[in-house]
Amino acid sequence: xxxxxxxxxxxxxxxxxxxxxxxxxxxxxxxxxxxxxxxxxxxxxxxxxxxxxxxxxxxxxxxxxxxxxxxxxxxxxxxxxxxxxxxxxxxxxxxxxxxxxxxxxxxxxxxxxxxxxxxxxxxxxxxxxxxxxxxxxxxxxxxxxxxxxxxxxxxxxxxxxxxxxxxxxxxxxxxxxxxxxxxxxxxxxxxxxxxxxxxxxxxxxxxxxxxxxxxxxxxxxxxxxxxxxxxxxxxxxxxxxxxxxxxxxxxxxxxxxxxxxxxxxxxxxxxxxxxxxxxxxxxxxxxxxxxxxxxxxxxxxxxxxxxxxxxxxxxxxxx
Numbered sequence: 001x002x003x004x005x006x007x008x009x010x011x012x013x014x015x016x017x018x019x020x021x022x023x024x025x026x027x028x029x030x031x032x033x034x035x036x037x038x039x040x041x042x043x044x045x046x047x048x049x050x051x052x053x054x055x056x057x058x059x060x061x062x063x064x065x066x067x068x069x070x071x072x073x074x075x076x077x078x079x080x081x082x083x084x085x086x087x088x089x090x091x092x093x094x095x096x097x098x099x100x101x102x103x104x105x106x107x108x109x110x111x112x113x114x115x116x117x118x119x120x121x122x123x124x125x126x127x128x129x130x131x132x133x134x135x136x137x138x139x140x141x142x143x144x145x146x147x148x149x150x151x152x153x154x155x156x157x158x159x160x161x162x163x164x165x166x167x168x169x170x171x172x173x174x175x176x177x178x179x180x181x182x183x184x185x186x187x188x189x190x191x192x193x194x195x196x197x198x199x200x201x202x203x204x205x206x207x208x209x210x211x212x213x214x215x216x217x218x219x220x221x222x223x224x225x226x227x228x229x230x231x232x233x234x235x236x237x238x239x240x241x242x243x244x245x246x247x248x249x250x251x252x253x254x255x256x257x258x259x260x261x262x263x264x265x266x267x268x269x270x271x272x273x274x275x276x277x278x279x280x281x282x283x284x285x286x287x288x289x290x291x292x293x294x295x296x297x298x299x300x301x302x303x304x305x306x307x308x309x310x311x312x313x314x315x316x317x318x319x
Contacts, residue, residue, distance in 0.1 A: 019108045019315065023307035027300040029100070030260070034296020041075060041292065049291035053269050065262050066157035072261075073151065073254075081148045094143030098135070098250040105242050108311075116242045138247040142185045143254075149177060150254040164266070171259050178255055179229070179238070182248050187224045191217050240314060264299035271298065 038046065049068060077093075078085040106113040120127045153174050160166055195217055232238040239245050249256075268285070275282040281301075285294040 018110065019311050022104065022107050022311060023304045025107060026104070026307050027304045030303045031293075031296045031300040033257075034299060035293050037072065037076075038290060038292035038296075041072065045071060045075070046291055049265075049295070050287055052265070053272055053287050053291055053294070065265055066154050068265075069258055069261060070151075070154045070158065073147075073154070073258075077147065081151055086147070087144055090144045090147050091140050093253070094139050094250055095135075097143070097253040098139050098246060101246040101249050102243075105246060109242075112242055134243070134247075137189050138186065139250055142182055142247070142251045145181055145185070146178060146251045147254045149174070149181060150258050153255070153258065167262065174255055174259070178252055182251055183225060183229055183232070183238075184221075187221055187228060190224060191221045194220065236314075260299050260302070261295065264295045264302060267302070268295050268298045 045068075052065075052068065077089045080086060102113065120131060123130060153170065157167075157170065160170070232244070237244065238248055268287075271278045271281060271285070272287065281298075285297060287294050
């Protein structure tokens, strides 16, 4: 085999080539999700999106977006978070999101992704059991809680005096809260497992007072949370390492969609108001007939730019 061909195969297998195609794939996926969402929404809702995008008033216009977001989420997941429909829909959505994240990691780093599944299958019958438990503990439950957080963020946005600066601040706080919630669920499982192990092995006396056991668990929880937040966050382990990153980003999909929708809606409205500077893009958009799909087009462009920056940074630091 020629040297250049061998180098090319190595680059593809390690993700050095395919990861640069990832921004295009993510942009296409984003557009398809917005297109699918538009098909699920009522004609009245689509008309409200069109009216928002074409309105000329400026003062307070951002305040319409949380209401539109709430109705979109309520239409698919149901109006009440504490309902079987919401939990069932959340489980379906999070499962699709988790599968999508593994597709992304395979494109980004095929070798590491295949290695992870090889290790899982090497466990034999225990592999599916571990995978099922991880899916429930690290995907279904956290994603349902994250969806509730997104509903709460929308509730806050509906009552806040919104500006672009306020949106950025609330978005940053939302991301920090998401990190805390995911790590809290992750650490809680470890603490419960640790105390169960201590009880089974006799290191925890069966006659121990419940309040003492509870206080010990709470103390261990906060210690583990601080340690793992310091270890997993700054080095990017939580965001880029298989499978932890897959579970994290799957749980983040409702928040990512919310902020992508809000940011792209603001950007789309800006393009319409300043169409002379965006002639080509303006003619591609179809605000009257497909407002949500038009927002998805702008969102896809944003995703391409963000993904290119992330891929460049991650490649630069050697991940």
